Amino acid sequence: xxxxxxxxxxxxxxxxxxxxxxxxxGPGEVLVRVRACGVNARDLWTRQGSLNHVVxxxxxxxxxIAGEVAALGEGTTGVKVxxxxxxxxxxxxxxxxxxxxxxxxxxxxxxIVGSSNVHGGYAExxxxxxxxxxxxxxxxxxxxxxxxxxxxxxxxxxLVTRAQVRPGERVLILAAGSGVGAAAVQIAKLCGAWVLAxxxxxxxxxxxxxxxxxxxxxYREQDFVEPARxxxxxxxxxxxxxxxxxxxxxxxxxSLRRGxxxxxxxxxxxxxxxxxxxxxxxQHLSVLGASMGTRRELITILxxxxxxKLKPTIHRVLPLKDAPEAHRILAAREQFGKVILVP
Numbered sequence: 001x002x003x004x005x006x007x008x009x010x011x012x013x014x015x016x017x018x019x020x021x022x023x024x025x026g027p028g029e030v031l032v033r034v035r036a037c038g039v040n041a042r043d044l045w046t047r048q049g050s051l052n053h054v055v056x057x058x059x060x061x062x063x064x065i066a067g068e069v070a071a072l073g074e075g076t077t078g079v080k081v082x083x084x085x086x087x088x089x090x091x092x093x094x095x096x097x098x099x100x101x102x103x104x105x106x107x108x109x110x111x112i113v114g115s116s117n118v119h120g121g122y123a124e125x126x127x128x129x130x131x132x133x134x135x136x137x138x139x140x141x142x143x144x145x146x147x148x149x150x151x152x153x154x155x156x157x158x159l160v161t162r163a164q165v166r167p168g169e170r171v172l173i174l175a176a177g178s179g180v181g182a183a184a185v186q187i188a189k190l191c192g193a194w195v196l197a198x199x200x201x202x203x204x205x206x207x208x209x210x211x212x213x214x215x216x217x218x219y220r221e222q223d224f225v226e227p228a229r230x231x232x233x234x235x236x237x238x239x240x241x242x243x244x245x246x247x248x249x250x251x252x253x254x255s256l257r258r259g260x261x262x263x264x265x266x267x268x269x270x271x272x273x274x275x276x277x278x279x280x281x282x283q284h285l286s287v288l289g290a291s292m293g294t295r296r297e298l299i300t301i302l303x304x305x306x307x308x309k310l311k312p313t314i315h316r317v318l319p320l321k322d323a324p325e326a327h328r329i330l331a332a333r334e335q336f337g338k339v340i341l342v343p
Contacts, residue, residue, distance in 0.1 A: 002343065003123035004323035010089040012331070015122075020023050020060075023119075024059060024129045025073035030130050032087060035142035036317075037121035038064030039152055039160030039326045039339045040179065041054045041268060042173045046115055047327065053201035055116060061323075062120030063089035063113040064343070065128070066145035075132045086302065088132040088146045088295050089123070089153070089233075106156070110294065121146075122323055124343045137306045144305070147312035147338040150292070151216065152187070152301045156295030158241060159187050163263040167192030169238040172228050172255055173250055174248055176213065177204035177336045180265070184241050185211045190309060194238075196231060198224045200333065207336045211313065219248075228255035236260060245271030256285055258320035263288040313337030 006014040017297050025031040043061040046053040065087040069079055079085070086116045090112045092099050098106035113128070114120025136145055159165045171188045175181040176197035189212035197213035199205050205216035217227045228237050236257035242248065246265030251277075252262055262285065280287070304310045315335035318326050320343045329335050 001124040001343045002320065004320050004341070005058045005060045006047055009047065012047075012327040014047065015323045016326065017321040017323065023073050023123075023125045025076070025127050027074045028076055029127050030069055030074040030076060030079055030085075031071040031073075032065060032067045032085060032123060032126050032128060033070040034065055034121045034126050035067040035266050036146035036343050037062040037066075037341045038149065038151070038179070039145040039323075039341060040064065041266070041330060042112065043114065044330055046141065050263050052167045053115065056261075058117040059295070060112045060122050062122040062126075063091070064116070064127055064149040064151075065113070065121035066142040067276050069124075069133070070125060071213045073130075079130055079133050084136040084138065086136045086149055087113065087126070087128050088283070088298055089130060089150045090292055091118055091132065094131065102294060102296055104294055110292075115161065122320060128191070134295075134302065137302070139304055140302070141339050142311040143314060143317055143342070145302075146312075146340050147179070147314050148183070148301060148305060149298065151338065152183040152310065153293040153298050154290070155183040155187050155241075156297050156301055158263045158265055158288075158290040159184060159239070161293065161297065162288045163239045163261050163292045165191040165193050165239055168194070170194045170196065170232050171239045171241060172198065172224065172237045172252070173213070173241045174198050174219075174224075174252065175243050175268075176208045177201070177333070178243065179313070179335075179338045180209070180243060181241070182211060182337045183310075185213050186310050190304070196228060196237065197222075201230060204336050205233060218242055223251065225251050225254050232257065239263065242266075244269050246273050249273045253279065253285065254308045256283070261286040261288060263290055265290045291310055305340060315339050317342060319343075
């Protein structure tokens with residue numbers, strides 16, 4: 001089969017489109033013929049290499065996989081060859097207290113597909129545990145499915161499960177042009193919130209408004225703390241959706257009202273900050289961590305996509321051989337929504 005993989009860490013140019021051995025489904029596994037795969041910031045970090053993203057080389061990236069069932073491993077049931085499917089983008093042990101309670105994203109062995117030793121979907125074929133297979137409604141395209149599997153799941157878990165956004169609340173979405181940010185704008189609106197979207201270009205802000213954002217701010221031209229407070233009567237927003245990290249951390253906290261909540265899933269600008277703990281308890285703030293989400297949440301998201309209540313946001317679809325260009329687009333932050341690769 002063909003795949004885009006890398007044999008050494010480095011820039012986008014280390015991704016090589018080449019022939020690799022076909023994947024074979026083992027007991028309890030499913031082989032998926034990949035029709036579309038989403039590109040994520042995590043892919044860039046893993047390709048670049050770091051202590052937090054150690055993988056055996058060569059490695060195949062890609063966690064947002066949609067396609068057709070190509071083959072079944074021994075003992076695999078409940079799935080049919082030829083069935084249109086989406087793949088839950090992580091692997092858990094299936095045995096611990098977290099998995100038993102349906103909180104698989106809290107599993108100590110939780111691994112995102114395309115990371116660690118689990119090869120992903122930058123290939124014509126990918127294998128996955130049968131439990132990760134989700135039916136894909138016929139009117140959701142493969143590209144649309146690949147645009148939601150990680151980013152909508154992450155945004156949903158952050159806003160609905162962790163921050164518990166309620167109707168009428170004011171929510172500040174940072175990096176609204178990213179895949180997860182564009183998803184967050186829609187999910188916050190679905191929850192009945194008023195949304196202030198922050199992004200770095202006029203075009204991205206216009207598209208955020210088209211997704212439902214009530215107000216926008218260009219963070220390259222203006223400190224977002226001022227509009228966050230001005231548009232909430234001076235008190236601050238109820239929730240900040242934070243994915244940037246060091247560069248925006250203090251501003252995000254200062255944008256909150258007393259008793260507000262900050263929910264975070266990412267550190268694209270850096271992971272280490274200094275904080276005056278007194279500010280947190282004097283302002284009665286809640287800081288909530290979130291990573292990925294559960295299978296049940298993803299099933300709910302796919303149902304809402306099928307009903308037209310949430311819409312995948314696709315920036316560009318590229319052939320798999322152009323994986324280096326896809327990584328360049330993300331690194332330059334040119335995209336609004338998702339970049340998709342198709343074999």
